[in-house]
Amino acid sequence: MLQQQQPQPLTGNGPSSGRGLGLSGHPGMHALNSVHPATRRRSDGGDAGLEGTENGHPESRRDIGDILQQIMTITDQSLDEAQAKKHALNCHRMKPALFSVLCEIKEKTGLSMRNNQEEDSQDPQLIRLDNMLLAEGVAGPEKGGGAAAAVSAATSSGGMSPDSTLEHSDYKSKLSQIRGIYHTELEKYEQACTEFTTHVMNLLREQSRTRPVTPREIERMVAIIHRKFSSIQTQLKQSTCEAVMILRSRFLDARRKRRNFSKQATEVLNEYFYSHLSNPYPSEEAKEELAKNCSITISQVCNWFGNKRIRYKKNIGKFQEEANLYAMKTALVVRPGDDSPHTPNSTGSGSFSLSGSADLFLGAPPVNGEHSAYQLGAQANGNWPGRNSPPGGTSPHSDHSENSD
DNA sequence: AGCCATGATTTATC
DNA sequence: GATAAATCATGGCT
Numbered sequence: 001m002l003q004q005q006q007p008q009p010l011t012g013n014g015p016s017s018g019r020g021l022g023l024s025g026h027p028g029m030h031a032l033n034s035v036h037p038a039t040r041r042r043s044d045g046g047d048a049g050l051e052g053t054e055n056g057h058p059e060s061r062r063d064i065g066d067i068l069q070q071i072m073t074i075t076d077q078s079l080d081e082a083q084a085k086k087h088a089l090n091c092h093r094m095k096p097a098l099f100s101v102l103c104e105i106k107e108k109t110g111l112s113m114r115n116n117q118e119e120d121s122q123d124p125q126l127i128r129l130d131n132m133l134l135a136e137g138v139a140g141p142e143k144g145g146g147a148a149a150a151v152s153a154a155t156s157s158g159g160m161s162p163d164s165t166l167e168h169s170d171y172k173s174k175l176s177q178i179r180g181i182y183h184t185e186l187e188k189y190e191q192a193c194t195e196f197t198t199h200v201m202n203l204l205r206e207q208s209r210t211r212p213v214t215p216r217e218i219e220r221m222v223a224i225i226h227r228k229f230s231s232i233q234t235q236l237k238q239s240t241c242e243a244v245m246i247l248r249s250r251f252l253d254a255r256r257k258r259r260n261f262s263k264q265a266t267e268v269l270n271e272y273f274y275s276h277l278s279n280p281y282p283s284e285e286a287k288e289e290l291a292k293n294c295s296i297t298i299s300q301v302c303n304w305f306g307n308k309r310i311r312y313k314k315n316i317g318k319f320q321e322e323a324n325l326y327a328m329k330t331a332l333v334v335r336p337g338d339d340s341p342h343t344p345n346s347t348g349s350g351s352f353s354l355s356g357s358a359d360l361f362l363g364a365p366p367v368n369g370e371h372s373a374y375q376l377g378a379q380a381n382g383n384w385p386g387r388n389s390p391p392g393g394t395s396p397h398s399d400h401s402e403n404s405d
Numbered sequence: 406a407g408c409c410a411t412g413a414t415t416t417a418t419c
Numbered sequence: 420g421a422t423a424a425a426t427c428a429t430g431g432c433t
Contacts, residue, residue: 258412258429266411281422302421303413310424311411 067092090209102212126230129237136244138179175244182240186233193229197222261304265294269304273312274326279384280309309384 070085077085089095133139204218261269272290273280282290282305291298312319 260411260430300412304411306422306424307412309422313423 099212103214126234129241132241138182178243185236189233197225268293270326273308274323275330
């Protein structure tokens with residue numbers, strides 16, 4: 001008897017065997033229970049299936065064995081057969097109980113292990129990144145208030161405000177570029193995440209009909225997916241932060257990064273300085289023009305003059321040669337014409353500047369009787385009018401005799 | 406590496 | 420707010 005039961009599922013399992021389950025007869029319970037005609041015949045011929053045996057373990061065991069066998073062979077069957085069998089299995093009375101047991105086992109084994117890894121310590125990092133992006137104006141509301149704040153914060157100390165708008169606009173445009181990329185990428189990720197999540201959820205729900213999948217497991221799976229995607233987002237945020245930092249360092253923190261001015265720029269500045277040695281305080285207009293001519297900012301012009309004044313004063317001797325050089329230059333340029341090309345202030349004072357500087361460095365007394373030349377003597381001692389005089393005329397450039405403005 | 410030149414920043418003053 | 424003076428930090432030369 002046993003031999004009759006055992007070999008059959010083992011050997012007669014192919015679709016061709018025709019011995020499968022539920023092939024004849026209607027699908028469903030009957031299919032399940034009709035696995036073994038022989039078996040059934042034994043058990044009163046009833047339709048009882050698993051429970052058909054009042055007395056018996058052996059019978060139940062056989063039934064379970066049969067079911068397992070069916071499951072094992074399900075892939076070898078035709079689609080129709082499989083569908084039929086699936087349906088049959090799905091409708092089996094034991095299914096819910098079996099599934100709940102299996103779910104429980106699953107909960108206790110594999111999934112519980114994952115539980116431990118669930119809590120990731122990437123939250124603080126994410127928060128930091130979020131905060132930073134918010135502060136930089138990349139994340140958060142449009143308008144770029146953060147960027148503006150960052151810019152103003154970075155520049156307020158340096159004293160550059162109106163003149164560096166060029167740099168700011170450049171910075172802002174680059175920042176908004178980064179912002180745009182960040183947001184489109186983020187959106188893409190979010191969309192992909194929701195799409196994938198719903199897809200997986202549907203899949204699991206569908207599968208939960210044929211294999212033990214608890215809602216909790218689905219939840220967990222969703223959480224896993226979210227974590228994966230959020231780690232991608234973290235990467236995105238991180239690289240965005242890096243980009244912003246690079247941008248920042250290039251545009252704002254480049255303050256410390258000193259780059260020597262071009263030779264031409266230094267020449268222009270020196271020419272102005274030595275041709276206005278009596279009062280080396282360029283007016284706002286002059287500063288603007290100098291900045292334009294030198295391709296630097298007004299604050300850089302201010303810095304340059306500040307440094308130059310103090311360094312010149314500290315060590316006049318060292319600058320003598322340079323001063324002579326520029327005095328000659330100015331002389332050559334100014335003499336033939338009547339106007340200095342780029343320093344409106346020196347207009348008409350070309351001869352003065354020349355004589356002034358030359359006088360100073362050659363130690364000659366003022367020649368033309370121009371009082372400005374006289375002042376040079378004072379300059380030699382570092383006694384520029386300083387801020388007393390220039391501010392007197394609102395603008396630092398309350399230049400001496402000539403008032404080219 | 407050390408030095409000097411030089412642009413930028415900070416602090417104090419007016 | 421502009422400037423002087425001190426200081427920092429880097430570039431460039433040796």
